[in-house]
Structures are given as structure tokens and as C-alpha cells.
Amino acid sequence: MPDDVGFVTMARAKASGEIPEIGIGMVGYAFMGKAHTNAYKKIPYMIYPPPAVPRLVAITGRDEEAVRVAAQRYGFEAYYTDWREMIKNDRVQLFDNGGPNDVHAEPTIAAALAGKHVLCEKPLARTTQEAAAMLEAVTRAGVKHMVGFNYRYVPAIRQAYDLIRSGKLGEIYHFRATYLQEWIIDPTFPKVWRLDKQRAGSGALGDLGAHIIDLARFLVGEPRRVSAMTRTFINERPIAGGSGMDKITVDDAFVSLVEFENGALGTLEASRFCAGRKNHQVLEINGSKGSLVFNLERFNELDVFWKDDQPRETQGFHNVLVSESYHPFWENWWPHGHFIGWEHTFVHEISHLLDAIVNDKDIDPTGATFVDGYKNAVICDAILQSAQVSRHVNIRY
Numbered sequence: 001m002p003d004d005v006g007f008v009t010m011a012r013a014k015a016s017g018e019i020p021e022i023g024i025g026m027v028g029y030a031f032m033g034k035a036h037t038n039a040y041k042k043i044p045y046m047i048y049p050p051p052a053v054p055r056l057v058a059i060t061g062r063d064e065e066a067v068r069v070a071a072q073r074y075g076f077e078a079y080y081t082d083w084r085e086m087i088k089n090d091r092v093q094l095f096d097n098g099g100p101n102d103v104h105a106e107p108t109i110a111a112a113l114a115g116k117h118v119l120c121e122k123p124l125a126r127t128t129q130e131a132a133a134m135l136e137a138v139t140r141a142g143v144k145h146m147v148g149f150n151y152r153y154v155p156a157i158r159q160a161y162d163l164i165r166s167g168k169l170g171e172i173y174h175f176r177a178t179y180l181q182e183w184i185i186d187p188t189f190p191k192v193w194r195l196d197k198q199r200a201g202s203g204a205l206g207d208l209g210a211h212i213i214d215l216a217r218f219l220v221g222e223p224r225r226v227s228a229m230t231r232t233f234i235n236e237r238p239i240a241g242g243s244g245m246d247k248i249t250v251d252d253a254f255v256s257l258v259e260f261e262n263g264a265l266g267t268l269e270a271s272r273f274c275a276g277r278k279n280h281q282v283l284e285i286n287g288s289k290g291s292l293v294f295n296l297e298r299f300n301e302l303d304v305f306w307k308d309d310q311p312r313e314t315q316g317f318h319n320v321l322v323s324e325s326y327h328p329f330w331e332n333w334w335p336h337g338h339f340i341g342w343e344h345t346f347v348h349e350i351s352h353l354l355d356a357i358v359n360d361k362d363i364d365p366t367g368a369t370f371v372d373g374y375k376n377a378v379i380c381d382a383i384l385q386s387a388q389v390s391r392h393v394n395i396r397y
């Protein structure tokens with residue numbers, strides 16, 4: 001329909017009434033700090049009218065000079081070198097934690113108990129116990145809570161979710177997910193925090209596996225049991241910023257079989273040792289009526305196959321450009337075929353969170369809450385346990 005095309009619709013947005021402001025306090029200014037700030041800045045003009053206008057109140061880092069520069073660069077009004085001080089700032093209403101995994105629990109719990117809404121990056125915690133304490137705190141505090149499972153906000157993945165929920169795929173038989181990167185394949189690459197169990201909790205599992213575990217739960221449902229193997233290919237690495245070598249205490253890769261409660265079978269695999277694979281997250285879902293395939297490196301596409309398509313002579317996988325104004329999230333962007341990318345998942349995610357905060361809406365089921373973060377931690381721990389004992393492990397939340 002011509003009227004649906006973004007060329008026609010993109011100038012239509014109208015706002016009426018006051019748009020509330022919400023004060024943001026952020027921990028960390030590196031990878032995720034940058035990605036989240038980019039989203040806060042885009043929301044007021046790309047999502048129109050925005051649920052709230054984010055006000056960049058304060059940012060925390062440990063190094064004063066570096067955090068001062070980050071505050072200036074990103075446009076935060078103030079900076080701190082201790083998150084405890086930032087939590088005392090009354091203008092901070094949403095506490096956004098983009099710190100390493102060992103900096104998730106204590107600051108996020110303290111912020112929630114001080115009455116701040118919280119967004120914490122994934123994996124929510126290093127262990128099930130830590131995740132349970134975080135869930136308990138946000139529940140007790142009665143604040144909104146979200147975990148940064150941003151791939152739920154890829155338009156093609158949300159389209160897959162809608163198709164599955166509408167029954168279009170029929171009964172789900174298989175979920176197959178791989179998440180492959182290559183960035184630590186060089187043995188001289190140093191031991192950064194992601195390779196330290198004390199700081200990260202786990203390796204490829206918590207870093208990449210957590211995302212595909214979340215997508216498995218989001219798209220297919222709860223797992224009943226898992227069985228897994230993990231491997232550490234390089235056991236020592238140069239100490240980051242120091243001299244000498246240190247032992248690697250996390251998995252470099254894992255593979256897992258999953259049996260879902262609805263009877264579907266799944267496989268999950270993640271590794272940071274796959275030469276040539278940059279950010280290769282591929283999902284395939286096979287149901288009684290068809291199949292769906294998504295590849296993150298082809299962000300705006302979804303491959304679909306419908307078993308009963310007619311005529312049968314032209315049956316086959318076909319490629320859908322998920323960029324129409326009627327596709328998920330696309331009403332906010334460009335005319336069809338003028339593509340968006342990875343960073344926009346955070347715009348969708350945080351806008352959903354702001355809407356939930358200012359309009360007292362639920363974050364679930366489309367957004368991931370600390371309940372999802374906790375269940376994810378239970379599954380990660382079950383995968384590690386299965387690899388250790390070489391047996392199936394049942395999932396018990």
C-alpha cells in the first residue's frame with residue numbers, strides 16, 4: 001500500500017502535551033556506555049513523540065580524567081568516580097549499568113534500593129545466586145528493571161517472534177543457534193576481564209551464549225534440560241597492561257543440547273575462536289508449517305520457508321527485507337530499504353523501558369526483566385554443571 005511507505009509516513013508524527021524528562025545515571029563509558037548514550041540521544045527525535053526525554057545527568061568511571069572526558073564527549077552534566085556518590089544524586093531516576101559483570105550486582109542492588117529504576121547489561125550476574133539477589137532487590141524496591149538483551153529488539157527477530165506467536169510456524173520442532181566471533185584466537189591477546197572467571201562469571205557462555213539462551217526462551221519457550229561441553233583452547237595469556245602470563249579461568253567455547261518444555265529440540269553454540277566470524281549470530285527455527293532463519297550479519301533480513309506455499313514449483317526459502325513501515329519498530333525510521341543497524345536495537349530497547357517507567361507499563365513479555373536475567377543465569381550455570389559432570393542437567397528456577 002503506497003500509504004504505508006516511509007516516504008509518506010515519516011513526517012506524520014505529532015506530539016501533544018508535555019513530554020516528561022527522566023534523569024539518567026550511567027556506569028561505564030566504553031562499549032556499552034557508548035551504545036546506550038547513542039540511544040538516549042536518538043530517542044527524543046527518532047521515536048516521536050518519545051515516551052520521555054532522557055536527561056544525561058551523570059556518568060561514573062574509576063579514572064577521573066577519563067570519566068571527565070567521557071562526560072564531556074557524551075554530554076553528561078556531571079561525573080563521578082564512585083557509583084555510590086552518583087546514587088545519592090536525586091536527579092538520577094534511571095540507573096544504567098554498563099560496567100563489567102563483576103560490577104553488576106552491588107551497584108544495581110544499591111540503586112534499586114535507593115528507588116532508582118534499573119537497566120543492567122547482560123549477563124545480569126556471574127552466578128545464579130548473584131542474579132537471585134538482584135531479582136529479590138528490584139522486586140522488594142518495586143522499581144522497573146530491565147536486562148540488556150538487545151537482540152529482542154532487532155526488527156527481524158521481533159518479526160520472527162510475532163510469526164511464531166501467531167501460529168504461522170505451527171508446532172516448533174527445532175531451535176538452532178550459533179553465536180561466533182574470532183577476537184581472542186590470537187594467543188598473544190591479553191587476559192582482559194572477559195577471560196577472568198572472578199570478573200566475568202564465564203567466558204563465551206555468559207558473553208555470547210547468554211544472548212542466544214535469551215532468544216531461545218523468547219522465541220521457543222522454557223528449556224527443560226540441557227547437556228553441554230565447554231572448552232578452553234588457550235590456557236594462559238599475557239597479563240593485560242602488565243608483564244608475565246596468567247591462567248585463563250573461563251570457557252573459550254561451549255556447545256549445548258537443549259530440550260524445551262514444549263518438546264522442541266535445540267542446539268546452542270558460542271565461541272570466540274572462529275576465524276573469519278566477526279559477530280556471526282545465526283538462528284534457525286523449524287516448525288510444522290515452515291522455517292525461519294536470521295543472521296545478525298544480515299541484520300535487516302529474515303529468510304522464511306512456508307511448507308504449503310503454492311504453487312509448489314516456486315516453493316523455497318525466500319528472503320524478506322524487514323524494512324517496511326509495518327515491520328516491528330520501522331515506523332520510527334526510514335523509507336523501506338534504507339537500512340538500520342545494530343546500534344538501533346538499543347534505541348528500541350531503551351525507549352520500551354522509558355515507556356514502561358513513565359506510563360507504568362510492563363516490560364515483559366517483549367522486553368527482558370531481571371526475571372529473565374535470573375532464568376538466564378540458571379541456564380548458564382546448568383550448562384557449566386553439565387559440562388563438568390558429563391550428564392544432562394534439569395532446569396529448576
Ligand SMILES: NC(=O)c1ccc[n+]([C@@H]2O[C@H](COP(=O)([O-])OP(=O)(O)OC[C@H]3O[C@@H](n4cnc5c(N)ncnc54)[C@H](O)[C@@H]3O)[C@@H](O)[C@H]2O)c1
Nearest residue numbers: 028029030031032060061062098099100101121122123148
Ligand atoms: N548487549 C550487548 O550487546 C552487549 C555487548 C557488549 C557488552 N555487553 C555487556 O555490557 C557490559 C559491559 O561490557 P563492555 O563491552 O561495555 O565493557 P568495557 O570493558 O568496554 O567497558 C566497561 C566500562 O566499565 C567501567 N568500569 C569498570 N569497573 C568500574 C567500576 N568499578 N565503577 C565504574 N565503572 C567501572 C570501565 O571503565 C569501562 O568504561 C558487560 O556486562 C557485557 O557483558 C553487552
